[in-house]
Amino acid sequence: MAEGSIWEALDKAGHYGLRNLTAIVDINRFGQRGPTELEWDLDTYRRRVEAFGCQALVVDGHDLVAIDEAFGRARQATGPTVVLARTVKGKGVPEVENQPGWHGKPLKPELAERAVAALGGVRQIRVATPRPEPVPAAAAPTGEPPTMPRYDKGAMVATRNAYGDALRALGSRPDVVALDGEVSDSTRADKFAEAYPDRFFEMFISEQQLVAAAVGLQVRGYRPFAATFAAFLSRAYDFIRMAGVSQADIALSGSHSGVEIGADGPSQMGLEDLAALRAVQGSTVLYPSDAVSCAALVAQMVDRKGVNYLRTTRGKYPVLYDNEDAFPVGGSKLLRGGDDDDITLIGAGVTVHNCLAAADELAREGIKARVIDLYSVKPLDRDRLLDAVRATGGRLLVVEDHYPEGGLGSAVLESLADIPEPVRVTHLAVRGLPTSGTPTQLMEQAGIGVRAIVAAARAAEAPGR
Amino acid sequence: MAEGSIWEALDKAGHYGLRNLTAIVDINRFGQRGPTELEWDLDTYRRRVEAFGCQALVVDGHDLVAIDEAFGRARQATGPTVVLARTVKGKGVPEVENQPGWHGKPLKPELAERAVAALGGVRQIRVATPRPEPVPAAAAPTGEPPTMPRYDKGAMVATRNAYGDALRALGSRPDVVALDGEVSDSTRADKFAEAYPDRFFEMFISEQQLVAAAVGLQVRGYRPFAATFAAFLSRAYDFIRMAGVSQADIALSGSHSGVEIGADGPSQMGLEDLAALRAVQGSTVLYPSDAVSCAALVAQMVDRKGVNYLRTTRGKYPVLYDNEDAFPVGGSKLLRGGDDDDITLIGAGVTVHNCLAAADELAREGIKARVIDLYSVKPLDRDRLLDAVRATGGRLLVVEDHYPEGGLGSAVLESLADIPEPVRVTHLAVRGLPTSGTPTQLMEQAGIGVRAIVAAARAAEAPGR
Numbered sequence: 001m002a003e004g005s006i007w008e009a010l011d012k013a014g015h016y017g018l019r020n021l022t023a024i025v026d027i028n029r030f031g032q033r034g035p036t037e038l039e040w041d042l043d044t045y046r047r048r049v050e051a052f053g054c055q056a057l058v059v060d061g062h063d064l065v066a067i068d069e070a071f072g073r074a075r076q077a078t079g080p081t082v083v084l085a086r087t088v089k090g091k092g093v094p095e096v097e098n099q100p101g102w103h104g105k106p107l108k109p110e111l112a113e114r115a116v117a118a119l120g121g122v123r124q125i126r127v128a129t130p131r132p133e134p135v136p137a138a139a140a141p142t143g144e145p146p147t148m149p150r151y152d153k154g155a156m157v158a159t160r161n162a163y164g165d166a167l168r169a170l171g172s173r174p175d176v177v178a179l180d181g182e183v184s185d186s187t188r189a190d191k192f193a194e195a196y197p198d199r200f201f202e203m204f205i206s207e208q209q210l211v212a213a214a215v216g217l218q219v220r221g222y223r224p225f226a227a228t229f230a231a232f233l234s235r236a237y238d239f240i241r242m243a244g245v246s247q248a249d250i251a252l253s254g255s256h257s258g259v260e261i262g263a264d265g266p267s268q269m270g271l272e273d274l275a276a277l278r279a280v281q282g283s284t285v286l287y288p289s290d291a292v293s294c295a296a297l298v299a300q301m302v303d304r305k306g307v308n309y310l311r312t313t314r315g316k317y318p319v320l321y322d323n324e325d326a327f328p329v330g331g332s333k334l335l336r337g338g339d340d341d342d343i344t345l346i347g348a349g350v351t352v353h354n355c356l357a358a359a360d361e362l363a364r365e366g367i368k369a370r371v372i373d374l375y376s377v378k379p380l381d382r383d384r385l386l387d388a389v390r391a392t393g394g395r396l397l398v399v400e401d402h403y404p405e406g407g408l409g410s411a412v413l414e415s416l417a418d419i420p421e422p423v424r425v426t427h428l429a430v431r432g433l434p435t436s437g438t439p440t441q442l443m444e445q446a447g448i449g450v451r452a453i454v455a456a457a458r459a460a461e462a463p464g465r
Numbered sequence: 466m467a468e469g470s471i472w473e474a475l476d477k478a479g480h481y482g483l484r485n486l487t488a489i490v491d492i493n494r495f496g497q498r499g500p501t502e503l504e505w506d507l508d509t510y511r512r513r514v515e516a517f518g519c520q521a522l523v524v525d526g527h528d529l530v531a532i533d534e535a536f537g538r539a540r541q542a543t544g545p546t547v548v549l550a551r552t553v554k555g556k557g558v559p560e561v562e563n564q565p566g567w568h569g570k571p572l573k574p575e576l577a578e579r580a581v582a583a584l585g586g587v588r589q590i591r592v593a594t595p596r597p598e599p600v601p602a603a604a605a606p607t608g609e610p611p612t613m614p615r616y617d618k619g620a621m622v623a624t625r626n627a628y629g630d631a632l633r634a635l636g637s638r639p640d641v642v643a644l645d646g647e648v649s650d651s652t653r654a655d656k657f658a659e660a661y662p663d664r665f666f667e668m669f670i671s672e673q674q675l676v677a678a679a680v681g682l683q684v685r686g687y688r689p690f691a692a693t694f695a696a697f698l699s700r701a702y703d704f705i706r707m708a709g710v711s712q713a714d715i716a717l718s719g720s721h722s723g724v725e726i727g728a729d730g731p732s733q734m735g736l737e738d739l740a741a742l743r744a745v746q747g748s749t750v751l752y753p754s755d756a757v758s759c760a761a762l763v764a765q766m767v768d769r770k771g772v773n774y775l776r777t778t779r780g781k782y783p784v785l786y787d788n789e790d791a792f793p794v795g796g797s798k799l800l801r802g803g804d805d806d807d808i809t810l811i812g813a814g815v816t817v818h819n820c821l822a823a824a825d826e827l828a829r830e831g832i833k834a835r836v837i838d839l840y841s842v843k844p845l846d847r848d849r850l851l852d853a854v855r856a857t858g859g860r861l862l863v864v865e866d867h868y869p870e871g872g873l874g875s876a877v878l879e880s881l882a883d884i885p886e887p888v889r890v891t892h893l894a895v896r897g898l899p900t901s902g903t904p905t906q907l908m909e910q911a912g913i914g915v916r917a918i919v920a921a922a923r924a925a926e927a928p929g930r
Contacts, residue, residue: 002476003473003670004472004473004674011502031647031670033648033651037480044518047516048516051513052513053509182467182497182498182501186498205467209469237700237702241699267707267710272706279736279737279867279868281868404879405843405879406871406875409879410871410878410879411870413875413878413879413882414870414892417878417890418889418892419889422886422887426882433747
């Protein structure tokens with residue numbers, strides 16, 4: 001009850017009037033290393049729970065009749081109920097009862113024997129409880145495939161807008177639900193909210209509960225998409241980590257990634273999200289460069305297992321692909337390339353556009369640059385990279401709008417770690433603390449803009465390097 | 466106020482009776498995309514604040530006399546005060562007053578002109594306020610260097626114990642303070658707490674506030690060390706990220722890292738912390754293998770800039786080093802190695818011990834393995850790695866008790882990305898979802914134990930690979 005996330009949860013339970021929710025708090029006054037902050041101050045627990053919009057029922061946690069009565073009252077409640085059960089740790093065994101120092105420690109055999117005797121000896125008690133009543137889970141998809149959005153090649157569209165368009169299209173499936181952390185006009189989850197208000201959940205600025213609610217929804221068979229700024233997902237990192245450990249199937253969208261967001265400054269820039277999300281057990285990490293590929297990836301996220309993370313970009317960039325193109329998770333796209341390329345430029349998201357512009361400029365200097373859009377950061381298209389290594393003599397340049405640790409560059413390096421061919425990777429990433437500016441200014445300042453790519457490619461190509 | 470971290474903060478402020486703390490909440494009923502959850506429900510705000518142990522003063526945020534009176538009452542309070550100020554967004558400018566849709570949007574020039582006129586025209590108002598009274602900041606260190614702990618080579622000591630020993634030793638400096646998230650008997654911050662109870666802060670199970678309080682303490686000139694399980698620091702990831710952006714100087718210790726913790730299962734295992742912490746702006750990441758190196762690193766953390774993260778291990782392992790050895794941040798140790806090594810084994814923390822045992826077994830098979838203890842994960846000892854690449858024909862084997870993404874292996878690969886020599890890195894890491902077991906069982910199961918290292922080194926050495 002000391003974790004803020006508990007209060008995010010009770011607040012949302014109260015706000016949405018979840019009368020089928022009953023939380024039971026076992027208050028035995030002990031933590032791991034000593035007394036808890038509130039010990040047996042049941043009155044403070046009660047006032048906090050009530051202030052957060054829930055019915056609080058204080059009971060003696062050893063009084064079965066009182067517990068039963070509390071559950072009866074919870075059934076009649078018009079909102080969520082929290083049963084605050086005062087208990088005595090180790091009750092009934094005088095040697096350990098209400099004593100500190102027993103967290104996570106098994107009793108020694110002799111003491112265990114005395115404890116069993118003190119509790120009345122070995123007994124086989126079975127209490128038959130009624131099964132939970134069936135509640136309507138998510139309706140199964142109708143089989144009618146959603147009509148995904150289409151974009152004109154060259155049109156200027158932000159991938160965050162494509163996220164919203166694709167999510168709204170997926171809304172034709174009744175099992176798709178969306179959540180947002182009070183920034184839906186930025187993440188563009190508002191497109192879904194407008195079309196399907198009953199299946200949109202405003203979680204306000206409480207990212208831990210945003211992810212927790214998504215995990216809960218998928219338990220009931222829904223396909224949740226939760227969105228906020230990429231930077232703010234860091235608030236929920238433990239919940240995302242535990243979603244991975246729990247093998248929950250959720251989709252997350254982090255908008256406003258990288259220095260590309262421009263004016264808002266570093267507190268709002270997701271610059272460590274690729275590292276953090278790649279390191280989640282069983283995760284998928286996607287970072288599309290254009291609206292067509294973004295929509296295609298969102299369409300796949302809906303049925304994927306595990307934690308699926310989509311990184312979107314704030315600004316508008318040209319649509320690069322045809323609506324008929326395929327973007328399998330684990331794949332990539334070759335945007336430029338021939339039989340005699342000198343170097344491979346690898347980007348994802350916004351840096352794909354910088355790579356294309358750099359390749360054009362390098363071509364004017366006689367340097368032939370292959371360009372790869374590595375939209376699937378995890379899993380990675382290793383075959384495409386191996387081809388590139390062979391085609392361009394191991395000369396790779398990776399450029400990412402992310403800190404240098406653990407992101408796209410690391411993903412490429414990890415993938416090629418044990419190949420016999422020599423590989424030299426020039427890695428352009430955001431190495432300093434960014435400031436505020438225009439997207440182009442900040443990308444150039446960070447050394448991930450067109451000029452930086454051209455200069456680095458030229459240097460990598462220079463004889464005698 | 467929807468973030469749980471707010472309630473962690475107010476709870477601690479109330480618990481510790483911070484009567485010099487006055488928080489001001491501007492309640493204008495709007496969020497970014499629309500109304501906030503509680504809008505102008507000042508009474509609910511008041512009840513929540515009071516339930517969390519703070520004095521709540523509800524004022525009209527446009528009434529200067531009321532604000533002044535509230536500040537006067539805050540000065541007299543025996544605990545923290547929260548001024549809940551009801552305000553009207555855009556007040557005084559009819560065209561925007563109390564209207565949604567103005568978050569982060571500058572007024573267009575003509576509207577801005579009308580707004581200035583509506584507010585009384587351009588004025589230069591200067592209000593002279595009294596300067597804050599000087600409060601005692603941290604006492605400067607006396608100059609007497611702390612007497613750091615010493616360990617006998619070969620003795621079995623857990624690095625988390627060495628953290629506690631070293632922290633207690635540093636306590637002789639009056640500017641050193643320690644915080645813990647209710648697990649000090651596990652992180653061993655309890656050693657400091659026993660010796661210096663006045664400078665130890667129990668933050669209970671609220672990791673966001675654990676890090677927030679550390680950031681606050683360093684503003685006042687203290688040198689804070691905050692500890693919890695490595696896994697639980699993920700709860701505070703945004704606070705750590707923002708400590709980096711804010712260029713705060715803090716020390717963090719994450720204990721119980723990796724599958725090595727054994728029985729407690731994956732929810733308690735820090736397996737993504739190296740990726741997450743490496744990706745923090747300006748961070749330092751340290752992962753000692755023995756008590757001597759751990760104590761030496763803790764001694765350096767006290768005066769370092771930025772976010773300094775120490776990863777410690779649950780179990781006891783032999784002391785490898787002499788008390789006189791130096792362990793500079795950015796350094797490494799060569800534990801085995803000669804002029805004709807066949808392969809380089811690279812570990813950090815617990816895997817250093819596995820590498821040493823593997824090297825012994827490989828030696829019996831005639832394979833000469835160099836062993837590097839890469840205790841400084843960020844910054845990394847690139848020169849040592851370059852030597853190893855040259856000495857062992859580019860054959861490196863990195864083994865880490867961490868997921869494969871973004872950790873020690875990635876750090877090594879990033880560091881060697883652009884060298885001309887061919888490098889083949891065999892990367893052993895925790896690739897599946899761990900279960901519960903003994904440390905040895907789990908490390909073998911994950912493929913990071915002695916047998917796995919021996920087998921992988923043998924394969925890397927095999928002709929025709």
